[in-house]
Amino acid sequence: xxxxxxxxxxxxxxxxxxxxxxxxxxxxxxxxxxxxxxxxxxxxxxxxxxxxxxxxxxxxxxxxxxxxxxxxxxxxxxxxxxxxxxxxxxxxxxxxxxxxxxxxxxxxxxxxxxxxxxxxxxxxxxxxxxxxxxxxxxxxxxxxxxxxxxxxxxxxxxxxxxxxxxxxxxxxxxxxxxxxxxxxxxxxxxxxxxxxxxxxxxxxxxxxxxxxxxxxxxxxxxxxxxxxxxxxxxxxxxxxxxxxxxxxxxxxxxxxxxxxxxxxxxxxxxxxxxxxxxxxxxxxxxxxxxx
Amino acid sequence: xxxxxxxxxxxxxxxxxxxxxxxxxxxxxxxxxxxxxxxxxxxxxxxxxxxxxxxxxxxxxxxxxxxxxxxxxxxxxxxxxxxxxxxxxxxxxxxxxxxxxxxxxxxxxxxxxxxxxxxxxxxxxxxxxxxxxxxxxxxxxxxxxxxxxxxxxxxxxxxxxxxxxxxxxxxxxxxxxxxxxxxxxxxxxxxxxxxxxxxxxxxxxxxxxxxxxxxxxxxxxxxxxxxxxxxxxxxxxxxxxxxxxxxxxxxxxxxxxxxxxxxxxxxxxxxxxxxxxxxxxxxxxxxxxxxxxxxxxxxxxxxxxxxxxxxxxxx
Amino acid sequence: xxxxxxxxxxxxxxxxxxxxxxxxxxxxxxxxxxxxxxxxxxxxxxxxxxxxxxxxxxxxxxxxxxxxxxxxxxxxxxxxxxxxxxxxxxxxxxxxxxxxxxxxxxxxxxxxxxxxxxxxxxxxxxxxxxxxxxxxxxxxxxxxxxxxxxxxxxxxxxxxxxxxxxxxxxxxxxxxxxxxxxxxxxxxxxxxxxxxxxxxxxxxxxxxxxxxxxxxxxxxxxxxxxxxxxxxxxxxxxxxxxxxxxxxxxxxxxxxxxxxxxx
Numbered sequence: 001x002x003x004x005x006x007x008x009x010x011x012x013x014x015x016x017x018x019x020x021x022x023x024x025x026x027x028x029x030x031x032x033x034x035x036x037x038x039x040x041x042x043x044x045x046x047x048x049x050x051x052x053x054x055x056x057x058x059x060x061x062x063x064x065x066x067x068x069x070x071x072x073x074x075x076x077x078x079x080x081x082x083x084x085x086x087x088x089x090x091x092x093x094x095x096x097x098x099x100x101x102x103x104x105x106x107x108x109x110x111x112x113x114x115x116x117x118x119x120x121x122x123x124x125x126x127x128x129x130x131x132x133x134x135x136x137x138x139x140x141x142x143x144x145x146x147x148x149x150x151x152x153x154x155x156x157x158x159x160x161x162x163x164x165x166x167x168x169x170x171x172x173x174x175x176x177x178x179x180x181x182x183x184x185x186x187x188x189x190x191x192x193x194x195x196x197x198x199x200x201x202x203x204x205x206x207x208x209x210x211x212x213x214x215x216x217x218x219x220x221x222x223x224x225x226x227x228x229x230x231x232x233x234x235x236x237x238x239x240x241x242x243x244x245x246x247x248x249x250x251x252x253x254x255x256x257x258x259x260x261x262x263x264x265x266x267x268x269x270x271x272x273x274x275x276x277x278x279x280x281x282x283x284x285x286x287x288x289x290x291x
Numbered sequence: 292x293x294x295x296x297x298x299x300x301x302x303x304x305x306x307x308x309x310x311x312x313x314x315x316x317x318x319x320x321x322x323x324x325x326x327x328x329x330x331x332x333x334x335x336x337x338x339x340x341x342x343x344x345x346x347x348x349x350x351x352x353x354x355x356x357x358x359x360x361x362x363x364x365x366x367x368x369x370x371x372x373x374x375x376x377x378x379x380x381x382x383x384x385x386x387x388x389x390x391x392x393x394x395x396x397x398x399x400x401x402x403x404x405x406x407x408x409x410x411x412x413x414x415x416x417x418x419x420x421x422x423x424x425x426x427x428x429x430x431x432x433x434x435x436x437x438x439x440x441x442x443x444x445x446x447x448x449x450x451x452x453x454x455x456x457x458x459x460x461x462x463x464x465x466x467x468x469x470x471x472x473x474x475x476x477x478x479x480x481x482x483x484x485x486x487x488x489x490x491x492x493x494x495x496x497x498x499x500x501x502x503x504x505x506x507x508x509x510x511x512x513x514x515x516x517x518x519x520x521x522x523x524x525x526x527x528x529x530x531x532x533x534x535x536x537x538x539x540x541x542x543x544x545x546x547x548x549x550x551x552x553x554x555x556x557x558x559x560x561x562x563x564x565x566x567x568x569x570x571x572x573x574x575x576x577x578x579x580x581x582x583x584x585x586x587x588x589x590x591x592x593x594x595x596x597x598x599x600x601x602x603x604x605x606x
Numbered sequence: 607x608x609x610x611x612x613x614x615x616x617x618x619x620x621x622x623x624x625x626x627x628x629x630x631x632x633x634x635x636x637x638x639x640x641x642x643x644x645x646x647x648x649x650x651x652x653x654x655x656x657x658x659x660x661x662x663x664x665x666x667x668x669x670x671x672x673x674x675x676x677x678x679x680x681x682x683x684x685x686x687x688x689x690x691x692x693x694x695x696x697x698x699x700x701x702x703x704x705x706x707x708x709x710x711x712x713x714x715x716x717x718x719x720x721x722x723x724x725x726x727x728x729x730x731x732x733x734x735x736x737x738x739x740x741x742x743x744x745x746x747x748x749x750x751x752x753x754x755x756x757x758x759x760x761x762x763x764x765x766x767x768x769x770x771x772x773x774x775x776x777x778x779x780x781x782x783x784x785x786x787x788x789x790x791x792x793x794x795x796x797x798x799x800x801x802x803x804x805x806x807x808x809x810x811x812x813x814x815x816x817x818x819x820x821x822x823x824x825x826x827x828x829x830x831x832x833x834x835x836x837x838x839x840x841x842x843x844x845x846x847x848x849x850x851x852x853x854x855x856x857x858x859x860x861x862x863x864x865x866x867x868x869x
Binding site: 037152153155156158159161162163165166168169170171213216217218219222 | 670672691692694696698702703704707708709710714717718720721723725726728729753773
């Protein structure tokens, strides 16, 4: 077991992958709690698709793909926040339209060129084993920026998620708070593109907090558990994909392995949470809180 | 001051997170990276990217080398994801053989990531390359091995690299190389005779992988389903009807699909144009060799298979 | 918590807590509120009475500045509604909030202090003390640490009232605060509201419950999109006017009382 967990990380490329994954664990673990509270899982998923044309365009003009992802990430966050507010009801419709339109524009652009396939596959599904030092630095900067910003805006973001009318009554503008969170999500997507790709990053944004929610009733513990789950599953995912590749000759994409482990963690914690609640219900009779 | 403390709180990764990372890094730094490599048996460690170069490397190296092939048979080399096993092997290799000409687009990134220190040999060095008629990114055709005369050049390049990396066994490498080149000469003559006997030489393939074969033996290339050297482009509707028209007009006898690509488009175009589609076991080996035990497991077998299928199809 | 006011030479008791002047609100082309006027002095309480869909919630939102006015104006303590938001505390219905949300009762009450705390900073000791005190006033200081959703409906409503108290505002708007709550909550809320009035706060409260309206409020405004009546509560909640506002829902009882059925 000790070998399984530590052996893979003798090599430079695995060490770099691990550092990247630990950073992403903290980043996504934190952000995912706000996504959960705000119930913006679908909006976040849309963001992962609207970033795609940005990536394609950056590729075509020979710029770093990270830059294209960043520009379109921010643009999407703005459009999303403004459109859902301005068009009023049925956010899902706006979001669905955005997802479809942005993504197809990306596909149309892509279909006019040739020879893009390989880089694009890496973008869609990640290539964490090829992470270099520059990318780690970028991830570290994004992590500090996003976690720092979320910490500074924490109480307002929680209020916005809890009481959408009350937050406005107190004098805040929900559009700006939503915009801030969407921008943070866009940055997470941009940072995670290298490790797990745009298709799977949504798992990083949803599963850690969902798993934490299964066993926590308060925010403080939720953040801790969410980050811990994300980091540990990242580590385990890398170890697993390494083991099956070296010892069993099976190709298991590292990014996807991380997501599979994350999902297993969610199921485990859900079961644990349910069991704990069942035990608690049995050991103490239901307390009717007197009025 | 409180906001600062709040910020500091946010940046402080809780001990629970630092601890595992610290343990891992400590262990990692404690061990030397990439050491404890296997096979202390003194053999030259070679990593070859494609199945063709792996085959050449095994032939030239014989018992003196241990060859790890990155791409497996029937896997599209244009679209590939490196695994830990690949990176490990690259990190330990003494010689790394690549096809070159942009076939392995992912190569540079992977080499860098694996921190490979072995000598990299570009098997295509010195070969006169053909260009594409369609405008393409990286516009040279990388499928040079389909011309046995160019395969000879690739073998020579590999043999030089082995000899440079492992001087004591130079004689053996040169010997193996010469013997194989003789076999390639024989193959070349054989193919020339067979194709020479064909009256209808019109070739339609799945993607434009056989340019060097066409060039060497005087086949007539009518078109390909995927109009480029790599496998990711798609024909527009206009291109499809143009190709179908060309097939009908020029009297093409058969459309050939390939082992590493799905035959669907080839089949529908063949149906549309009313010509036979050669697929399944008879599919051509365009990008890779076949798996062990198949008709195209080695280069020589692969070439003979392709020629037999083409000649049968066009007779 | 005293609401001392700097002296206004024109009016010794200070400016009106709330002055709604002929406001109309439209959702698209559909009029929700038409030409409503009312005045609320500091220290008084007014009940907003009307059937469902009469525009009570819309009126409250207009006072909060959450919806655009199609006509008329609102002033709070002499200022425009948008500028005066810190002075207005809103108590929504508790069932509009997600009971699964992982916040404690104390954290909810603290939300009322956020404007005072400002961006970036965290609530300090004085804020916590104010929040605990507010919870104490509604009888829930021993449940401060419980999850908001773990409390009963009535207790949650009280927490929201405590939030408004913690905000320290001089105008409180309550949206159906007695809906579906138990007797203890009802009594407590009535008591707290009268305490707040004595301290100088003004209360505007929408409700269905006529008897509670009589208990807590000195004035009433009868609304059915248009203003049916406004003034002292006894003069406003007469059988005729109630019938005009509620239509077939108003039922006259023997003895001169009128009840309103919820359809």
